[in-house]
Amino acid sequence: MKHFINLDDVSSVETLVNLGLNLKANPLQYQSLGKDLTIGLVFFNSSLRTRISTQKAALNLGMNVIVMNVGSDSWQLEFEDGVVMDQGKAEHIREAAAVLGQYCDVLGVRAFAGLTDRDEDYREVVLESFRRFAGVPVINLESATRHPCQSLADLITIEELKTKEKPKVVLTWVPHFKPLPQAVANSFTEWVLRTDYDLVITNPEGYDLAPEIRKNARVVHNQDEAFAGADFIYAKNWSSYESYGKVLTQDPSWAITPEKMALTDSGYFMHCLPVRRGLKVSDAVIDGTHSAVIQQAGNRVWSAQAALTRILESR
Numbered sequence: 001m002k003h004f005i006n007l008d009d010v011s012s013v014e015t016l017v018n019l020g021l022n023l024k025a026n027p028l029q030y031q032s033l034g035k036d037l038t039i040g041l042v043f044f045n046s047s048l049r050t051r052i053s054t055q056k057a058a059l060n061l062g063m064n065v066i067v068m069n070v071g072s073d074s075w076q077l078e079f080e081d082g083v084v085m086d087q088g089k090a091e092h093i094r095e096a097a098a099v100l101g102q103y104c105d106v107l108g109v110r111a112f113a114g115l116t117d118r119d120e121d122y123r124e125v126v127l128e129s130f131r132r133f134a135g136v137p138v139i140n141l142e143s144a145t146r147h148p149c150q151s152l153a154d155l156i157t158i159e160e161l162k163t164k165e166k167p168k169v170v171l172t173w174v175p176h177f178k179p180l181p182q183a184v185a186n187s188f189t190e191w192v193l194r195t196d197y198d199l200v201i202t203n204p205e206g207y208d209l210a211p212e213i214r215k216n217a218r219v220v221h222n223q224d225e226a227f228a229g230a231d232f233i234y235a236k237n238w239s240s241y242e243s244y245g246k247v248l249t250q251d252p253s254w255a256i257t258p259e260k261m262a263l264t265d266s267g268y269f270m271h272c273l274p275v276r277r278g279l280k281v282s283d284a285v286i287d288g289t290h291s292a293v294i295q296q297a298g299n300r301v302w303s304a305q306a307a308l309t310r311i312l313e314s315r
C-alpha cells in the first residue's frame, strides 16, 4: 500500500481488518519493521484518539514519532496555486509538504472540512497536496471528506462483537448545534459497503450523504423503522451535504436513548468519539453493557498499525 488516504488505496478490506485483529493479539510482532524510520503527524485540527493511537501504533513498529500542530507551531499555509502571497499565509504547501518529506519517512495529516465550499472540500485539497508534494507515503488522519483510520477501527470492532454472519448495521444521524463534517459518516458508509453486512442509513430529510458515497445503500428517514432488529447502532452527527455545511434541524428526538435501543436486537451502541453526553446519547446508553465506544477507541491503535504496517512493507 503506497498511501492510506481513502478506500481506493485498499485492495482488500477483509485482509486489513484481519491484520488489525492479528496485531491486537500480538502487538509487537513487527517491532523492527519501522526501526530507524520516522513518522511525522501533522495536525491542522484538535485530536485525542488519532493523535495518541497513531503514535502508539508507530512505537509498536519501532518508529520514531514527531508531532506538529499547524498554525500554532508552524507557519500558516497557502494551498492555492498562482497567488501573490501578500496576506497572512507565510508558506506554500508545495514547499511545506516537500520539506516535511525530507525529515519524515511517512506523514500523517489531519485537516477537517471547511464546510463552506463543497467543491473545495470534496476535492480534498489538503490531503491531495500532501500526496502530490511530500514525496513520502501519506496517512489520512481525517480529511475534509474521509476518516479511514476510524472506519477500519469500526470494522475491527464489529468483527469482534458480531454474533451473526450478516449483522444489521445502522448509521444514524444524531443532533448537534454546530456544523460537523461528513467525513466519519462518509467513510463508515463506504467501508461497510465493502463488507457483506446489511447497512441502513437513517437521517432527517436534507441530510442524505453525497450520492457517490451512499451509492445504493438503503436510506430511511424514519429512525424507529431503521432501528428495528439492528445489531449495531453507529451514531454520528453531520451537517447537510445538500445545503452544504448547514444545520437544518437539532431535533432532540433523534438522540440515542434506552427506548430507541430497545427497538434493536440487543444492539451495540457505537460512536467515534468525542461525543456530547445528553445531547446525542443518554448516559444510560453510553454507560450501558452494550456500549462499544471504549473498545472502538482502543481499536484505533490496531487500525493505524495495520495501515502503517502495509505502508512500511511496500516502501
Ligand code: AN0
Pocket: 142, 180, 181, 182, 183, 184, 237, 272, 273, 274
Ligand atoms: C469531528 C468530526 O465530526 O469530524 C471529529 C470526529 C472524529 N468531531 C467534532 O468536531 C466534534
Ligand code: CP
Pocket: 046, 047, 048, 049, 050, 051, 142, 150, 272, 273, 274
Ligand atoms: N475519533 C477520533 O478521530 O477522535 P479524535 O478527534 O480525538 O482523534
